[in-house]
Amino acid sequence: MPTDLTAVIAACTRWLLAAYPPPPGPVNAALAEAQARQAATLAAALRYPTDLDAQLLHVLAPSGSGRLDWLAGNEPEDAPWRTWVEEVVVSWAACLLADPALAARARRASTAAGPHGLVGGLERLTSPGAFDAEAGALLRHPDLLEGVAFLHRDELVELLDSEGVTLA
Numbered sequence: 001m002p003t004d005l006t007a008v009i010a011a012c013t014r015w016l017l018a019a020y021p022p023p024p025g026p027v028n029a030a031l032a033e034a035q036a037r038q039a040a041t042l043a044a045a046l047r048y049p050t051d052l053d054a055q056l057l058h059v060l061a062p063s064g065s066g067r068l069d070w071l072a073g074n075e076p077e078d079a080p081w082r083t084w085v086e087e088v089v090v091s092w093a094a095c096l097l098a099d100p101a102l103a104a105r106a107r108r109a110s111t112a113a114g115p116h117g118l119v120g121g122l123e124r125l126t127s128p129g130a131f132d133a134e135a136g137a138l139l140r141h142p143d144l145l146e147g148v149a150f151l152h153r154d155e156l157v158e159l160l161d162s163e164g165v166t167l168a
Helices: 006-019 026-047 051-060 066-072 080-084 087-098 100-109 130-135 142-149 153-161
Strands: none
Touching: 006 026, 006 066, 006 080, 006 087, 026 087, 026 100, 026 130, 026 153, 066 087, 066 142, 087 100, 087 142, 087 153, 100 153
16 A cells, blocks of 8 residues: 555645746746655645555545636646545645744744655745745735635644654
8 A cells, every 4th residue: 555645745736836826947846846745745745654554545546636626717627647636735735835933933843754755844834035035926826825825724723732743
């Protein structure tokens, strides 16, 4: 049974970038992708902290992008990657992108390394620089993200408020 969340992280990252695109240019695209990927990785690791959780996700299948597309005003398309989008992961990633302080709190709540790719820094997410802020202007805009972030923000805050939150 697969325990890898790579496909979910990639699909959620791609959805965030399609819904909240960076300004033109390859540097902006790379910086925005790094921020979205870090947010999706941390959100997925918090949402599916154990191998069993990841296995259950693969058995039950991710939610897909339909409701998110509707909320963001995107035209739905039949791209296969959209079936790997997980609504809660995207919502939590939107929360983390809109609020660097919450992202730092989520990072502190997790361990230094987990089974799902949380190795290394998340500085672009937790402490975005000027270039990151410019590249992620739409991706980090709290008002634009609110419709998606609102969906599951309470669950994320409740998780972070609980004691002993760590990744397996």
